[in-house]
Amino acid sequence: MAEYVTVIGLGYVGLPVAVSLAGAGVRVAGVDTNPVVRNAVQARQAPFFEPGLTEALRALPEGMLTVAAAPPATRPPRAIVICVGTPTDPDTLQPDLTHLQAAVDVGASHMGDNTLVVVRSTVPVGTCRQLVLPRLRAQVANPMLAFCPERLIQGTALAEIRSLPQIVGPLDERSLAAADDLHATLTDKRVSVSSLETAEMIKLVGNAHTDLIYGFGNEVALMATALGLDAGEVIRSANTGYPRPDISLPGYVGGSCLTKDPYLLMYSASSAGYSPPMVAAARQLNEEVPVLAVGRFTRQLAELSNRPFTESKILVCGMAYKGRPETDDVRGAASTTVARLLGGNVKTLAGHDFLVPDHVVRGLGFEPAGLEGGLHDADGALLLVDHPRYRDITADQVRALMRGPRLILDMWGIAEDALADEDGITYVRYGRG
Secondary structure (H helix, E strand, O other): OOOOEEEEOOOOOHHHHHHHHHHOOOOEEEEOOOHHHHHHHHOOOOOOOOOOHHHHHHHOOOOOEEEEOOOOOOOOOOEEEEOOOOOEOOOOOOEOOHHHHHHHHHHHOOOOOOOEEEEOOOOOOOHHHHHHHHHHHOOOOOOEEEEOOOOOOOOOHHHHHHHOOEEEEEOOHHHHHHHHHHHOOOOOOEEEOOOHHHHHHHHHHHHHHHHHHHHHHHHHHHHHHHHOOEHHHHHHHHHOOOOOOOOOOOOOOOOOOOOOHHHHHHHHHHHOOOOOHHHHHHHHHHHHHHHHHHHHHHHHHHHHOOOOHHHOEEEEEOOOOOOOOOOOOOOOOHHHHHHHHHOOOOOEEEEEOOOOOHHHHHHHOOEEOOHHHHHOOOOEEEEOOOOHHHHHOOHHHHHHHOOOOOEEEEOOOOOHHHHOOOOOOEEEEOOEO
């Protein structure tokens, strides 16, 4: 087999990387243990929603991207790129590196003296040196290793692989040269840092900072609600023409990264003897947002409706963790919290999403519904995400399909222009008192 790169894990991170490398002329051996993923890639069909990914797969020359359950038993690859999930334990919130350990062991068994190992999976600070490096040294005396984090947004992944600066954190100069050469096929923007640990922390502080920024917007929303004010008006007016960092608008902070990476950063810091209070406070506040929203929604529905709450039909719009750029990823989505709080407490809990398949919606605890079918005879609806197509909901549609009190709680104000102050509709915007 000619020189090639192995990519382990063909999910939301790994497959765009594999396709981008192959599209740049690098032969790629993709590895994934999920047969559904393998079958889709072999059929040149993206197994999840990512704009342009299926088209990019179909444009690859034959043989540039192969896929299997294990690396090829041929000559060692030029590089092994690890892109597996690193979740936190749902009970302890400690990092679960089981998938990473398995991927490293699989990759190490196929590496040679001149194989570079690149970790793109997000990890606690120190993981590459303490967990990955010893496993590589068990196979080769002087391994090459670099941590090169992904910092992509789902929905723009293929473009951002080429447009965003790629952080390169090497083990040594030899690793730096190999990692820089590999990533030069993807982007001319590469930022070399001094160590594995520096690169690991860059990824974590970036997402923790985003979580904190959004958390302040949510804090403003809660204060404005208590004061009887409109957080949207406060924030937009404060930002207008003012040359300082913008205040973020309020809304749910979700996704597999922003709900996880602050915990990985807190774990890293606490392991070194420091507990970061701002990181912890932001994450706690952002996790409370859907809980507080459901509490407000249920209280208001109980006050307005002449039916018992247990006889209500509720439509929840937005199963994925975000609406813009659109995605079908439900990891870290507000819908999971809403299902836990409302499931079993109402007669019908319907769920709608423009991209998430019905079987996934059902697995989250909702009855899958089209938008009109979900609105039909619903007492209330929660708009969880800012998907632009929810702007198409009209007041006439709501009045014709829903039954009183027609309560709409809108987390992002996506339907505010159409539904606010309309007769026969109770419209509530998150962050407005």
